[in-house]
Amino acid sequence: xxxxxxxxxxxxxxxxxxxxxxxxxxxxxxxxxxxxxxxxxxxxxxxxxxxxxxxxxxxxxxxxxxxxxxxxxxxxxxxxxxxxxxxxxxxxxxxxxxxxxxxxxxxxxxxxxxxxxxxxxxxxxxxxxxxxxxxxxxxxxxxxxxxxxxxxxxxxxxxxxxxxxxxxxxxxxxxxxxxxxxxxxxxxxxxxxxxxxxxxxxxxxxxxxxxxxxxxxxxxxxxxxxxxxxxxxxxxxxxxxxxxxxxxxxxxxxxxxxxxxxxxxxxxxxxxxxxxxxxxxxxxxxxxxxxxxxxxxxxxxxxxxxxxxxxxxxxxxxxxxxxxxxxxxxxxxxxxxxxxxxxxxxxxxxxxxxxxxxxxxxxxxxxxxxx
Amino acid sequence: xxxxxxxxxxxxxxxxxxxxxxxxxxxxxxxxxxxxxxxxxxxxxxxxxxxxxxxxxxxxxxxxxxxxxxxxxxxxxxxxxxxxxxxxxxxxxxxxxxxxxxxxxxxxxxxxxxxxxxxxxxxxxxxxxxxxxxxxxxxxxxxxxxxxxxxxxxxxxxxxxxxxxxxxxxxxxxxxxxxxxxxxxxxxxxxxxxxxxxxxxxxxxxxxxxxxxxxxxxxxxxxxxxxxxxxxxxxxxxxxxxxxxxxxxxxxxxxxxxxxxxxxxxxxxxxxxxxxxxxxxxxxxxxxxxxxxxxxxxxxxxxxxxxxxxxxxxxxxxxxxxxxxxxxxxxxxxxxxxxxxxxxxxxxxxxxxxxxxxxxxxxx
Amino acid sequence: xxxxxxxxxxxxxxxxxxxxxxxxxxxxxxxxxxxxxxxxxxxxxxxxxxxxxxxxxxxxxxxxxxxxxxxxxxxxxxxxxxxxxxxxxxxxxxxxxxxxxxxxxxxxxxxxxxxxxxxxxxxxxxxxxxxxxxxxxxxxxxxxxxxxxxxxxxxxxxxxxxxxxxxxxxxxxxxxxxxxxxxxx
Numbered sequence: 001x002x003x004x005x006x007x008x009x010x011x012x013x014x015x016x017x018x019x020x021x022x023x024x025x026x027x028x029x030x031x032x033x034x035x036x037x038x039x040x041x042x043x044x045x046x047x048x049x050x051x052x053x054x055x056x057x058x059x060x061x062x063x064x065x066x067x068x069x070x071x072x073x074x075x076x077x078x079x080x081x082x083x084x085x086x087x088x089x090x091x092x093x094x095x096x097x098x099x100x101x102x103x104x105x106x107x108x109x110x111x112x113x114x115x116x117x118x119x120x121x122x123x124x125x126x127x128x129x130x131x132x133x134x135x136x137x138x139x140x141x142x143x144x145x146x147x148x149x150x151x152x153x154x155x156x157x158x159x160x161x162x163x164x165x166x167x168x169x170x171x172x173x174x175x176x177x178x179x180x181x182x183x184x185x186x187x188x189x190x191x192x193x194x195x196x197x198x199x200x201x202x203x204x205x206x207x208x209x210x211x212x213x214x215x216x217x218x219x220x221x222x223x224x225x226x227x228x229x230x231x232x233x234x235x236x237x238x239x240x241x242x243x244x245x246x247x248x249x250x251x252x253x254x255x256x257x258x259x260x261x262x263x264x265x266x267x268x269x270x271x272x273x274x275x276x277x278x279x280x281x282x283x284x285x286x287x288x289x290x291x292x293x294x295x296x297x298x299x300x301x302x303x304x305x306x307x308x309x310x311x312x313x314x315x316x317x318x319x320x321x322x323x324x325x326x327x328x329x330x331x332x333x334x335x336x337x338x339x340x341x342x343x344x345x346x347x348x349x350x351x352x353x354x355x356x357x358x359x360x361x362x363x364x365x366x367x368x369x370x371x
Numbered sequence: 372x373x374x375x376x377x378x379x380x381x382x383x384x385x386x387x388x389x390x391x392x393x394x395x396x397x398x399x400x401x402x403x404x405x406x407x408x409x410x411x412x413x414x415x416x417x418x419x420x421x422x423x424x425x426x427x428x429x430x431x432x433x434x435x436x437x438x439x440x441x442x443x444x445x446x447x448x449x450x451x452x453x454x455x456x457x458x459x460x461x462x463x464x465x466x467x468x469x470x471x472x473x474x475x476x477x478x479x480x481x482x483x484x485x486x487x488x489x490x491x492x493x494x495x496x497x498x499x500x501x502x503x504x505x506x507x508x509x510x511x512x513x514x515x516x517x518x519x520x521x522x523x524x525x526x527x528x529x530x531x532x533x534x535x536x537x538x539x540x541x542x543x544x545x546x547x548x549x550x551x552x553x554x555x556x557x558x559x560x561x562x563x564x565x566x567x568x569x570x571x572x573x574x575x576x577x578x579x580x581x582x583x584x585x586x587x588x589x590x591x592x593x594x595x596x597x598x599x600x601x602x603x604x605x606x607x608x609x610x611x612x613x614x615x616x617x618x619x620x621x622x623x624x625x626x627x628x629x630x631x632x633x634x635x636x637x638x639x640x641x642x643x644x645x646x647x648x649x650x651x652x653x654x655x656x657x658x659x660x661x662x663x664x665x666x667x668x669x670x671x672x673x674x675x676x677x678x679x680x681x682x683x684x685x686x687x688x689x690x691x692x693x694x695x696x697x698x699x700x701x702x703x704x705x706x707x708x709x710x711x712x713x714x715x716x717x718x719x720x721x722x723x724x725x726x727x728x729x730x731x732x733x734x735x
Numbered sequence: 736x737x738x739x740x741x742x743x744x745x746x747x748x749x750x751x752x753x754x755x756x757x758x759x760x761x762x763x764x765x766x767x768x769x770x771x772x773x774x775x776x777x778x779x780x781x782x783x784x785x786x787x788x789x790x791x792x793x794x795x796x797x798x799x800x801x802x803x804x805x806x807x808x809x810x811x812x813x814x815x816x817x818x819x820x821x822x823x824x825x826x827x828x829x830x831x832x833x834x835x836x837x838x839x840x841x842x843x844x845x846x847x848x849x850x851x852x853x854x855x856x857x858x859x860x861x862x863x864x865x866x867x868x869x870x871x872x873x874x875x876x877x878x879x880x881x882x883x884x885x886x887x888x889x890x891x892x893x894x895x896x897x898x899x900x901x902x903x904x905x906x907x908x909x910x911x912x913x914x915x916x917x918x919x920x
Contacts, residue, residue: 015524022621037528037704064822067861128609128701131770134428138780145792152794152875158861166862167794194698194766199759200610201700202742260741352528353619353703426774431781698770699763714756 019048023126023356026366042347049370054330061325062088070156073368076115076311078108081160086306087317088162091299097288100164101243106280109273114143115311116266119363124195126360127204132195142180164290181274205259209346209358220338223313228265229257235309247279259361312336336368401493405482413641417444423693454630466520471635474513478642481507485649486561488659488678499560511537514624521627529623533614539711540604546719547594550726551654564658584657590726595655597719602647609696652684796860797879799853801896802872810872813848817864825857856889
């Protein structure tokens with residue numbers, strides 16, 4: 001709290017934004033030093049949602065901890081699951097069947113669309129366009145319905161397992177996914193009309209909260225936040241996992257790193273993900289979906305790092321195995337946690353109304369930040 | 372005949388003696404009508420707001436109380452009335468308690484000079500428009516003191532924003548109303564409506580019943596657009612809902628209010644919404660005059676001038692305001708001031724010049 | 736990179752002013768067109784839940800169900816694998832020996848659950864218990880209507896887990912004769 005222990009001058013106001021505030025996306029607490037409506041400095045306080053995920057995994061073991069990553073980044077659970085499964089598989093040298101890899105790509109790209117839709121909606125709502133929130137959630141609902149048919153749950157899927165995926169594609173879902181993708185694709189121009197291209201919205205988001213590529217690199221930011229600032233880095237292309245090296249897609253980058261870039265990066269990524277989903281459906285091979293693991297799945301001694309491109313940046317699981325059913329130590333590297341650290345510098349000098357816009361454009365999930 | 376006898380005896384037995392004893396009581400009748408009208412229209416507006424937003428957002432809105440949920444807001448009002456009355460411990464109690472009423476009373480008082488129909492005006496003041504704008508702008512005091520008295524930083528920010536916003540947007544509002552005053556040559560609301568009966572140069576085809584409406588003159592058209600934009604800000608609606616910006620200020624100046632006092636703020640807000648729509652309808656869109664036929668014969672009589680047209684017009688205007696509210700994002704505080712000082716006020720001043728030319732060229 | 740084009744404003748302040756006014760009106764009109772279209776022409780998506788129910792997916796994971804054999808006894812062998820794998824420790828199984836008569840007529844001692852309790856208030860519906868079951872007797876069904884104001888009523892005993900409806904995906908596939916694609920380990 002250094003910098004906030006200083007006495008408050010009488011023109012200044014120290015204001016506590018959160019943990020119970022409608023637009024801090026959960027339980028983030030921001031300490032803002034205001035002069036009028038202008039932010040002098042900002043500090044954030046996290047930890048209100050800490051649930052000991054690393055420790056739980058170290059105690060429960062790989063198999064029993066597999067449902068837990070869903071609860072970290074609950075808006076994009078599949079990617080967290082995949083990162084954890086990847087760490088275990090790399091540690092224990094488990095082969096994953098070809099079909100399972102394709103299903104993993106399909107499901108994680110579908111959930112990436114859902115996750116970015118939530119971003120577009122909540123960001124628009126932070127800026128004041130409540131209707132956009134309902135529109136994007138309406139489309140997200142279609143995607144969640146697909147996940148209900150695929151895995152049985154809408155958000156806490158528990159779909160990706162160590163050694164494969166939990167369920168195969170049920171009959172008829174292929175056509176439905178294609179139909180939903182078409183619907184989502186047709187609604188994207190509507191979002192542009194209602195929000196992105198609107199003059200009022202442009203005034204709120206264009207040129208606001210710029211972050212340079214250097215600062216993003218320095219803070220270890222990743223995902224759409226870093227790409228919007230021009231950091232050309234995407235794990236799907238730069239450290240391919242699954243079958244991404246066989247798929248054709250573009251990595252979207254921005255130029256200025258303002259809120260508009262962070263918004264358009266995500267809307268463009270939705271388009272890229274739609275492309276990837278279609279390729280995954282077309283190329284889906286026949287075969288097994290899951291490697292049979294021993295009843296007591298053990299990981300040997302060694303270290304492994306499984307990282308995937310999550311909805312909000314690099315989602316990595318670093319595991320140290322000791323020959324037991326559980327990792328000796330598991331460290332979760334969360335994209336949101338690193339990205340969140342950008343805001344302290346990004347907020348200074350902007351107005352109170354921009355706080356929610358900048359914070360919204362970074363798109364944090366407090367479950368992932370606090371873990 | 373029997374009913375008339377019954378009514379006559381009631382008038383002779385009760386009303387006449389009462390009138391003899393306190394003759395000023397007759398002035399309470401229109402006030403009572405205004406209070407009932409405001410209360411009922413606010414209940415309808417709250418329901419309509421929810422239904423319109425639901426329509427726009429692919430939802431269905433309230434459904435269960437009454438047909439298509441029309442009694443939802445009645446139940447909401449009852450819920451608010453029965454809620455615990457909380458006052459923050461550090462609040463300025465007296466100011467905190469009277470602030471909602473300071474906001475609410477002007478919002479009702481201004482209805483006195485609104486002509487709902489032919490002769491349906493509580494007091495046809497010869498300075499009606501002047502009275503309306505000056506009394507109407509008192510409501511901001513209630514909002515500011517509510518923000519101050521709550522002793523909450525968010526409320527204070529909301530109150531300060533409200534002060535800046537409401538005072539700023541009164542200027543373009545006044546300047547666009549001035550155009551109408553110049554063209555009508557009167558401040559009386561009733562005369563303004565009557566002056567729109569037609570017979571002057573108009574953008575609309577001549578000989579139509581709506582040809583004389585001020586929105587069909589060039590300065591009137593510009594003024595009506597400017598007025599409606601400023602009106603959105605005056606009633607704190609998107610894109611200018613900064614004083615109670617939910618995602619930024621929690622709930623703005625009424626963060627600490629609950630129960631009955633919150634309901635009164637709500638009442639004042641929606642009453643103001645109906646009011647600015649009513650003023651726009653009266654001074655730009657011909658008030659109670661009919662766009663189809665002014666003095667109909669036979670079946671056409673029901674489409675003639677009358678109170679119905681006033682309500683049709685404000686319904687359309689309020690629907691437009693809700694539509695805009697649920698579409699546009701919110702502007703930032705500095706942008707909000709820019710829109711007024713750099714956008715609306717210069718345009719309104721230019722428009723006043725156009726109106727001078729218009730009046731000089733075409734005649735009032 | 737195919738981005739949304741940025742706002743272009745003229746350097747002449749007078750022209751820029753009218754550009755702002757014009758673009759405000761045009762873009763607002765575009766937004767109003769979309770919202771108006773949604774209000775009048777697109778169908779509603781709300782499902783009025785208690786009156787109207789969604790068709791849940793066969794794989795929906797909600798309340799557990801223990802399968803029974805022809806005589807109505809659970810086919811669970813009380814091996815305790817589900818209890819061991821449950822991440823939330825919400826399953827409790829104790830074992831008892833019972834004597835059953837096989838179709839061939841000979842009597843046989845088998846393991847049967849003495850006590851079988853699932854605390855649904857703690858369960859996170861991960862399906863791990865159903866997947867490890869060696870005799871495929873434990874399944875998660877679509878029955879989600881067991882919410883309660885008292886957390887103790889969420890502790891479901893064996894009798895509560897034998898309810899026949901609705902079917903889980905496993906049983907639906909069995910009765911349809913469709914290929915057994917899901918729920919297997």
